[in-house]
Amino acid sequence: MALSKDIYSQFEDVVGEENICDDPVIMPSYHSTEFAAVILPKNTREVQSIVRLCNKHKLRFRPVCTGWSGMFQPGTLYLDLRRMNRIIEINEKNMYAVVEPYVISAQLQAELMKRGMHFNVKGAGTNCSAMLRGHGHLDQVASGDDRNHLAIEWVTPEGEIVRSGSLGSSNEWFSGDGPGPSIRSILTSAVPPGVTPGVFTKAAVKAYHWPGPLKFPVVGESPNYSLSEIPPNMMARYYSFPSVEKMWQAEIRLGENEICFELMGFNVAMVAANITTCNEQEEKVFKQMSKEVQGPGFFVIIAGNSAADYQYKKKVLEQIVRENDGKSLKSVEDPRTEGILLCQCIRISASIRETFRPGGAFSSIPVMGQRDLTIRWAVGAGKAKEPLIEKGLIVDDGGAFFGWGVEQGHLGKTEIFCKFDPQNPEAKAAVEAWNKEQSARAFKEKYFAMLMAPPSEIGPGLSNYHLWWDKIHKAIDPNGVSPSAGALV
Amino acid sequence: MGLEQYKGDMDMCCRCSACKFIPLQKVAGFSYANVCPSISRFNFHSYSGGGRVNIGAAMLRDGFKYSDRLLDIVYNCQMCGACGVSCNYAMDMEVLEPIQEFRIKCVEDGKTNPALDKAIATLRKSGSMVPATGKRGEWASGLKLKNAAKEKVDVLYHVGCLTSYDKGMQKLAKAAAKILQKADINFGIAGDSETCCGGRAYQMGYRKDFLNQAKKNAALIKKAGIKTVVTTCADGYQAFKVLYDKYGLKGKLEVFHISEYIDKLVKDGRLKLGKKVDISVTYHDPCRLGRLGEPWIHWAGKKIPGDRFVFDPPKIYRRGTYGVYEPPRRVLKSIPGVKLTEMTRIREYSWCCGAGGGVTESNPEFAKWTAADRVEEAKSTGAEAIVTACPWCVRTLSTAAGSSMKVYDIVELVERAIQ
Numbered sequence: 001m002a003l004s005k006d007i008y009s010q011f012e013d014v015v016g017e018e019n020i021c022d023d024p025v026i027m028p029s030y031h032s033t034e035f036a037a038v039i040l041p042k043n044t045r046e047v048q049s050i051v052r053l054c055n056k057h058k059l060r061f062r063p064v065c066t067g068w069s070g071m072f073q074p075g076t077l078y079l080d081l082r083r084m085n086r087i088i089e090i091n092e093k094n095m096y097a098v099v100e101p102y103v104i105s106a107q108l109q110a111e112l113m114k115r116g117m118h119f120n121v122k123g124a125g126t127n128c129s130a131m132l133r134g135h136g137h138l139d140q141v142a143s144g145d146d147r148n149h150l151a152i153e154w155v156t157p158e159g160e161i162v163r164s165g166s167l168g169s170s171n172e173w174f175s176g177d178g179p180g181p182s183i184r185s186i187l188t189s190a191v192p193p194g195v196t197p198g199v200f201t202k203a204a205v206k207a208y209h210w211p212g213p214l215k216f217p218v219v220g221e222s223p224n225y226s227l228s229e230i231p232p233n234m235m236a237r238y239y240s241f242p243s244v245e246k247m248w249q250a251e252i253r254l255g256e257n258e259i260c261f262e263l264m265g266f267n268v269a270m271v272a273a274n275i276t277t278c279n280e281q282e283e284k285v286f287k288q289m290s291k292e293v294q295g296p297g298f299f300v301i302i303a304g305n306s307a308a309d310y311q312y313k314k315k316v317l318e319q320i321v322r323e324n325d326g327k328s329l330k331s332v333e334d335p336r337t338e339g340i341l342l343c344q345c346i347r348i349s350a351s352i353r354e355t356f357r358p359g360g361a362f363s364s365i366p367v368m369g370q371r372d373l374t375i376r377w378a379v380g381a382g383k384a385k386e387p388l389i390e391k392g393l394i395v396d397d398g399g400a401f402f403g404w405g406v407e408q409g410h411l412g413k414t415e416i417f418c419k420f421d422p423q424n425p426e427a428k429a430a431v432e433a434w435n436k437e438q439s440a441r442a443f444k445e446k447y448f449a450m451l452m453a454p455p456s457e458i459g460p461g462l463s464n465y466h467l468w469w470d471k472i473h474k475a476i477d478p479n480g481v482s483p484s485a486g487a488l489v
Numbered sequence: 490m491g492l493e494q495y496k497g498d499m500d501m502c503c504r505c506s507a508c509k510f511i512p513l514q515k516v517a518g519f520s521y522a523n524v525c526p527s528i529s530r531f532n533f534h535s536y537s538g539g540g541r542v543n544i545g546a547a548m549l550r551d552g553f554k555y556s557d558r559l560l561d562i563v564y565n566c567q568m569c570g571a572c573g574v575s576c577n578y579a580m581d582m583e584v585l586e587p588i589q590e591f592r593i594k595c596v597e598d599g600k601t602n603p604a605l606d607k608a609i610a611t612l613r614k615s616g617s618m619v620p621a622t623g624k625r626g627e628w629a630s631g632l633k634l635k636n637a638a639k640e641k642v643d644v645l646y647h648v649g650c651l652t653s654y655d656k657g658m659q660k661l662a663k664a665a666a667k668i669l670q671k672a673d674i675n676f677g678i679a680g681d682s683e684t685c686c687g688g689r690a691y692q693m694g695y696r697k698d699f700l701n702q703a704k705k706n707a708a709l710i711k712k713a714g715i716k717t718v719v720t721t722c723a724d725g726y727q728a729f730k731v732l733y734d735k736y737g738l739k740g741k742l743e744v745f746h747i748s749e750y751i752d753k754l755v756k757d758g759r760l761k762l763g764k765k766v767d768i769s770v771t772y773h774d775p776c777r778l779g780r781l782g783e784p785w786i787h788w789a790g791k792k793i794p795g796d797r798f799v800f801d802p803p804k805i806y807r808r809g810t811y812g813v814y815e816p817p818r819r820v821l822k823s824i825p826g827v828k829l830t831e832m833t834r835i836r837e838y839s840w841c842c843g844a845g846g847g848v849t850e851s852n853p854e855f856a857k858w859t860a861a862d863r864v865e866e867a868k869s870t871g872a873e874a875i876v877t878a879c880p881w882c883v884r885t886l887s888t889a890a891g892s893s894m895k896v897y898d899i900v901e902l903v904e905r906a907i908q
Contacts, residue, residue, distance in 0.1 A: 019532070021533055021558065023556055023558040023559075024554070025535075025544065025554060025556050025558050025559040025562075026533055026534075026535040026540075026544070026558060026562070028543050028544050028546070028547030028548075029533075029534045029535035029537075029539070029540030029541070029543045029544050030534055030535075030540075031504075032547075038533060038534075040532050040533070066505070066506035066509075067504050067505075067506055067534065068503070068504060068505060080532070080533070080534065082532050082534075083532060087519050103519070104506075104510065104516075104522070106510065106513040106516035106522065107516055107518065107519050107522050108519075109516075110516050110517055110518045110519075111518045111519055114518065125505065125507075125513075126513045126516075127505050127506050127507045127510065127513060128506075215517065216514065218514045218515065221809065221810045221811075221812075221814070221836060221837050222512050222574055222575075222577070222578045222808055222809055222810060222837050222838065223577060223578045223579070223808055223810070224810060225512070225514050225515075225578075277808075278581050278803075278806070279581050279797050279798065279799045280799060280803045283797075283799075343514050347513060347514050347516075348513045348514060352503070352505055352507060352579035352580060353579045355503075356501075356503040356505065356579075356580065357579060357580050357581055357798075358796065358797045358798070359796050359797055359798060360500060360501040360503065360798060361503070392794075392795045392796055393796060394796055395796045395797060396796075419796070420796055421795075421796055421797070421798065422500075423497075423500055424796075427796065
């Protein structure tokens with residue numbers, strides 16, 4: 001799969017010999033694929049030159065930021081965007097930040113908080129790119145998916161530099177839709193392929209008002225970090241309800257009243273994962289918390305702009321919870337635990353402890369849609385986990401699923417996953433089967449899931465969107481050098 | 490067992506990249522978010538903690554294929570352990586241990602670095618990690634210190650190679666001796682009988698040479714009836730306290746770093762830091778006093794079959810939580826006139842000075858690059874000087890700082906405070 005000497009040297013001329021490597025020894029550190037080479041561009045011009053060379057030599061490429069996992073075809077040129085790591089601008093007046101792909105969310109969130117702003121860190125975690133699209137803990141007040149991307153600089157699969165929205169007509173990044181070319185519909189996609197061919201080299205990310213402190217007062221040594229105090233006018237609680245219906249009614253009313261900074265439909269397995277520092281402790285705390293809750297529930301953060309605003313929000317929250325027979329989980333009322341969760345959810349997005357720590361892998365089904373319907377689907381998917389839990393093939397999380405409304409609304413994200421040991425073939429096979437069955441059920445029952453199935457299977461149910469997408473893909477990538485599927489985390 | 494014992498740990502790596510950054514809660518902004526010098530300098534993921542364990546896992550599975558690039562990856566690492574701390578905030582898996590075992594395997598397979606071979610040749614010949622010019626105990630001439638190898642003492646001050654032989658560093662040994670004398674401690678040095686702790690050989694991957702040194706030191710301590718060792722070198726501290734324990738050679742020996750010992754003497758009222766030292770400083774945590782200075786935890790067990798990566802008995806990971814962080818800070822704060830301002834990357838997530846893992850010898854440019862990053866961070870605090878607690882850190886940071894910033898060892902300020 002190696003590049004010829006001549007082609008290799010052409011790429012080397014673009015980035016310098018220090019920034020390209022085709023030694024097979026480095027490949028396992030990336031992913032289990034024989035890449036043609038790994039290349040580290042420094043800026044948009046270098047990306048453009050690389051992409052043009054890929055077209056010239058009909059070589060597939062794939063850009064990646066911090067990485068997680070991914071599926072790659074052997075022989076792909078791997079664009080590791082690590083050297084593109086600058087915050088270009090933080091525009092306080094118009095409330096956005098312009099970043100390159102390898103600025104991680106932890107960096108941007110810290111910089112924004114210092115300026116009284118925040119942005120929606122994605123569920124993948126603040127160890128991932130701040131440019132990442134998707135959803136996260138803060139969807140209630142900071143929206144999700146494509147709405148947080150404003151103007152974007154995009155190197156197309158053929159190597160053209162396209163600047164979308166306001167950037168297309170000026171040097172301003174404030175809008176993704178104009179004045180200038182709005183190409184939002186092809187720059188992102190909520191259904192497979194879920195990624196745009198080419199490379200995003202810069203993006204403006206929308207920022208929101210942050211009512212909390214300029215930085216969290218984190219104390220202690222890793223992994224026992226906590227807050228020395230709960231910041232003024234902030235509160236975190238977990239409420240459980242006697243039924244899914246009651247929980248949903250409370251969620252919808254909280255959304256209507258627009259009082260939650262975060263509303264995350266966790267179950268206690270995820271709370272336990274976030275507040276504990278090892279697997280054994282997590283198991284113990286989960287069992288203990290499971291006895292304390294009366295049924296399904298959610299986690300809430302209240303953040304007031306003033307003491308009066310905080311008191312108002314708190315009062316409304318308590319009333320809605322009371323009217324739906326909700327019960328606060330005492331363990332979370334403990335200021336230490338409360339502080340850990342505040343920081344975890346706003347500064348970390350929590351995902352590593354929740355997903356990878358127990359067994360090393362997880363398999364997820366994310367669903368975007370009307371929350372009451374998707375919750376109903378997720379309850380069934382949770383039930384379907386029970387036999388796997390009984391056999392010890394997946395981690396016992398009580399059949400957990402999670403989700404939240406976006407922009408305080410009825411539309412939202414619902415997700416469910418199984419945590420397992422990928423070295424255990426039986427577990428792996430069982431989880432794959434569960435995922436397939438539940439994805440198929442979601443699709444069959446018209447829940448509009450982001451499914452694992454290929455677009456050709458999903459498309460017919462969704463206005464044959466895949467045929468249009470194929471045409472677009474062929475038009476912008478005539479040499480077929482850029483992937484048409486997969487996430488770029 | 491070697492690398493094989495960490496197969497499960499290496500398979501746990503989810504490639505999240507947390508190992509590249511300081512713990513995410515502690516990221517204070519755009520600057521100083523990186524924690525691993527190697528990935529920061531060389532950029533390919535292979536140079537990160539996660540990249541290294543993924544390569545280790547692949548080679549265990551598919552066989553070892555050495556190349557120049559692989560050895561470049563292996564030896565361009567300070568073995569500072571920062572990757573492990575950041576990983577272990579969230580994950581239950583060993584990180585530095587498999588990286589260490591990988592390096593040991595390289596050495597055992599004869600895939601060494603010539604500069605490190607040279608350093609080890611010096612060690613084998615002279616019992617020192619630095620060229621031995623003159624006699625090891627020469628720095629103490631005229632100080633009338635007891636010879637712990639011959640006289641009965643309560644405390645052995647293990648001086649270390651760099652402090653003993655480097656003319657510029659000998660002042661640290663003299664300062665430490667003066668402090669112990671001032672507190673009226675019945676201490677001695679081993680003088681010409683002192684030999685290298687072996688810690689740096691271990692970091693370089695030469696386990697046999699480390700064990701050889703460790704056994705020599707254990708024998709000397711046993712013979713002299715020493716119960717307490719004090720070191721001024723963080724490498725020596727980690728070797729005596731952690732590595733000797735790991736290999737069953739520590740016994741009941743009490744090991745103190747000089748900063749811990751001064752802290753104790755001040756608390757006990759045996760040492761007064763009364764003289765004013767007007768200086769604003771920032772403190773650099775040496776890796777082997779800080780995160781890697783936490784006690785070794787003896788554990789043997791088996792993975793419990795099933796969904797989780799858990800063991801019977803439960804495995805307790807060394808996550809950097811119990812390193813030596815407060816004692817040096819307490820000492821600095823107790824010196825009148827010293828104003829301490831902290832950098833962004835401190836304590837368990839401190840940025841390495843660059844000197845560890847043999848990088849000083851194998852790639853001095855990389856060591857200097859790493860130190861320069863730290864000096865910039867130190868300058869950003871507005872402090873006049875960096876204070877640290879290890880001669881290797883002093884030397885590396887001083888080289889990078891040049892005349893732009895003073896670098897002191899903590900004993901130098903304490904010496905001024907007791908005069």
